[in-house]
Amino acid sequence: MKDKQTVLKVDNLSISFTQYVKGLKTRNITPIKSLSIAIEAGEVLALVGASGSGKSLLAHAVLGILPGNATCGGTITYCGQPLTESSKARLRGKEISFIPQSVNYLDPLMRVADQVKIGLPRDNADSIQKDLFSRYGLKEKDGRLYPFELSGGMLRRVLFATSVRSGIKLVIADEPTPGIHPEALSAILNQLRKFADEGVAVMLITHDIVSALTISDKVTVLKNGSTVETTLAENFTDNGKKLQHPYTRSLWNALPQNSFFNYKGVSDWL
Amino acid sequence: MIGLSILSFIMLQCSPIDPIAAYVGGDTSLTPEQRLALEEYWGLDRPASEQYLTWLSNLLRGDFGVSKIHRKPVVEIIKEKAVASAALMGISWLLSGVIGFILGVTAAVKKGKVLDRFIKWIAYVQASIPTFWLGLLLLIIFSVWLRWFPIGISVPIGVTSSEVTLWDRLHHLVLPALTLSILGIANVTLHTREKMIEVLSSEYIIFAKARGETTWQIIKNHGLRNVALPAITLHFAYFGELFGGSVLAEQVFSYPGLGSTLTDAGLKGDLPLLMGIVMISAVFVFAGNTIADLLNASINPRLKEGV
Ligand SMILES: Nc1ncnc2c1ncn2[C@@H]1O[C@H](COP(=O)(O)OP(=O)(O)OP(=O)(O)O)[C@@H](O)[C@H]1O
Numbered sequence: 219m220k221d222k223q224t225v226l227k228v229d230n231l232s233i234s235f236t237q238y239v240k241g242l243k244t245r246n247i248t249p250i251k252s253l254s255i256a257i258e259a260g261e262v263l264a265l266v267g268a269s270g271s272g273k274s275l276l277a278h279a280v281l282g283i284l285p286g287n288a289t290c291g292g293t294i295t296y297c298g299q300p301l302t303e304s305s306k307a308r309l310r311g312k313e314i315s316f317i318p319q320s321v322n323y324l325d326p327l328m329r330v331a332d333q334v335k336i337g338l339p340r341d342n343a344d345s346i347q348k349d350l351f352s353r354y355g356l357k358e359k360d361g362r363l364y365p366f367e368l369s370g371g372m373l374r375r376v377l378f379a380t381s382v383r384s385g386i387k388l389v390i391a392d393e394p395t396p397g398i399h400p401e402a403l404s405a406i407l408n409q410l411r412k413f414a415d416e417g418v419a420v421m422l423i424t425h426d427i428v429s430a431l432t433i434s435d436k437v438t439v440l441k442n443g444s445t446v447e448t449t450l451a452e453n454f455t456d457n458g459k460k461l462q463h464p465y466t467r468s469l470w471n472a473l474p475q476n477s478f479f480n481y482k483g484v485s486d487w488l
Numbered sequence: 489m490i491g492l493s494i495l496s497f498i499m500l501q502c503s504p505i506d507p508i509a510a511y512v513g514g515d516t517s518l519t520p521e522q523r524l525a526l527e528e529y530w531g532l533d534r535p536a537s538e539q540y541l542t543w544l545s546n547l548l549r550g551d552f553g554v555s556k557i558h559r560k561p562v563v564e565i566i567k568e569k570a571v572a573s574a575a576l577m578g579i580s581w582l583l584s585g586v587i588g589f590i591l592g593v594t595a596a597v598k599k600g601k602v603l604d605r606f607i608k609w610i611a612y613v614q615a616s617i618p619t620f621w622l623g624l625l626l627l628i629i630f631s632v633w634l635r636w637f638p639i640g641i642s643v644p645i646g647v648t649s650s651e652v653t654l655w656d657r658l659h660h661l662v663l664p665a666l667t668l669s670i671l672g673i674a675n676v677t678l679h680t681r682e683k684m685i686e687v688l689s690s691e692y693i694i695f696a697k698a699r700g701e702t703t704w705q706i707i708k709n710h711g712l713r714n715v716a717l718p719a720i721t722l723h724f725a726y727f728g729e730l731f732g733g734s735v736l737a738e739q740v741f742s743y744p745g746l747g748s749t750l751t752d753a754g755l756k757g758d759l760p761l762l763m764g765i766v767m768i769s770a771v772f773v774f775a776g777n778t779i780a781d782l783l784n785a786s787i788n789p790r791l792k793e794g795v
Pocket residue numbers: 235247249250267268269270271272273274275276285319
């Protein structure tokens with residue numbers, strides 16, 4: 219079998235923010251200390267970890283959309299090449315697509331259909347957008363509405379539709395599914411799996427570990443800005459005896475359907 | 489409005505200017521009998537409150553009275569001058585709005601860079617220049633030194649009004665309009681800049697960037713859309729200052745609009761004319777603020793869809 223290409227490789231990533239405290243005194247905080255992940259073409263990697271563990275920051279770092287007061291350490295390579303600010307700018311929306319965590323990332327004053335059309339080939343943007351809407355259970359007339367007129371679940375699907383483009387090699391989905399009804403949820407997960415089957419590398423950031431496992435190949439667990447472990451999705455079975463790290467095991471067992479034990483350390487999970 | 493009219497009325501009553509003396513100018517041959525006759529004719533012999541009520545009831549019937557210095561119905565004078573003032577204020581309002589908006593957006597996009605600091609510096613300087621000073625400066629540079637534009641009066645001297653061409657009118661409009669525009673720019677620039685910086689740091693701009701939109705596309709797709717309405721709203725609320733500025737600019741350039749007529753009426757104690765212009769300008773400012781309020785409400789697309 220041919221070696222699969224590693225699309226995204228993050229080694230030892232650290233992110234710090236310079237903040238002003240009292241006038242001109244500055245202080246550095248480092249929410250991400252040592253983070254490493256790798257995703258191959260054709261693979262779905264689920265990224266899990268408690269709130270604040272640094273999942274979104276990792277995604278933003280790869281896309282080059284961190285705030286101005288952030289500094290990064292470590293290396294990020296994309297298809298074997300180091301990912302620089304200028305190559306990020308070139309790849310965004312063309313080869314790397316992003317589904318943000320919050321629906322506030324939509325322009326409040328732009329009709330949602332127009333937002334989905336941004337970046338589509340001009341000639342058939344209209345038909346592609348309509349097709350995407352029907353694929354994710356949105357009505358054609360919903361396209362004429364502004365974000366505030368749609369429900370949270372509908373906005374999730376709009377956000378997802380913005381990421382489905384041809385030519386994409388890496389999809390970074392930052393919690394694309396909360397508040398979504400089961401049908402749309404499986405439409406989105408199936409689409410992510412389909413991407414991977416077509417050779418795209420998919421990073422799925424999620425709190426919904428159970429649904430994520432249905433489509434993921436590997437799972438990377440983060441804790442306080444560091445990678446705890448990366449393991450195969452199939453290792454999440456029984457009471458987690460195949461999982462290496464105790465933290466991963468405690469995450470898994472903290473899920474209600476697996477609740478043999480309940481660890482204090484993960485009470486903020488879910 | 490009524491409060492404003494009472495206030496202007498009282499101020500004029502208390503002013504040391506004797507309308508009759510102002511009316512006759514330096515003519516000292518006025519006999520006491522003639523004087524009394526004039527006072528009676530204008531109703532000046534009656535108590536102030538009665539004068540006010542007469543004026544008010546006439547106003548409510550649509551009668552603004554007759555100007556003392558021009559001896560023409562106030563409505564007619566206002567109509568005549570309003571066109572000139574509307575041209576002046578309209579052009580200045582549009583110019584300052586467009587230029588200010590462009591400068592504000594540019595500064596926000598280049599935030600912290602040399603261009604931004606330059607634009608900000610210009611705006612602060614502009615904001616602190618008094619109208620008449622700027623007017624005089626332009627007058628000296630363009631009319632006295634360069635002789636590009638006439639010094640005053642909206643039409644050339646010695647030409648009958650029928651011969652006045654549109655070009656002549658425009659020619660005389662340039663300097664006052666320029667003065668007034670320059671003064672309005674700073675306000676729009678600084679507010680647009682502020683609002684644009686706020687918009688540019690919002691999540692939907694970060695997402696637009698993540699989707700590969702270039703800076704120009706971000707401005708075009710999301711920036712202008714989210715900044716335009718607040719900027720236009722603000723600019724309508726600026727009507728009041730615009731009118732105030734036009735009074736001074738018209739005075740400096742002896743531009744015969746409502747502003748200079750107002751000053752004239754005030755100085756000569758022409759009560760009906762003064763009150764008429766004050767009322768009209770109050771309506772004008774009120775209209776500006778109302779439009780601003782309505783626009784403000786419609787910034788929210790929630791309300792926009794409702795209509
Ligand atoms: N702009 C910032 N300045 C300073 N600290 C930040 C900034 N953005 C994020 N952080 C910190 O970095 C840490 C990681 O944040 P991040 O958003 O990546 O968490 P997350 O794993 O995505 O959490 P969640 O599951 O809630 O989305 C948090 O502790 C947060 O406080």
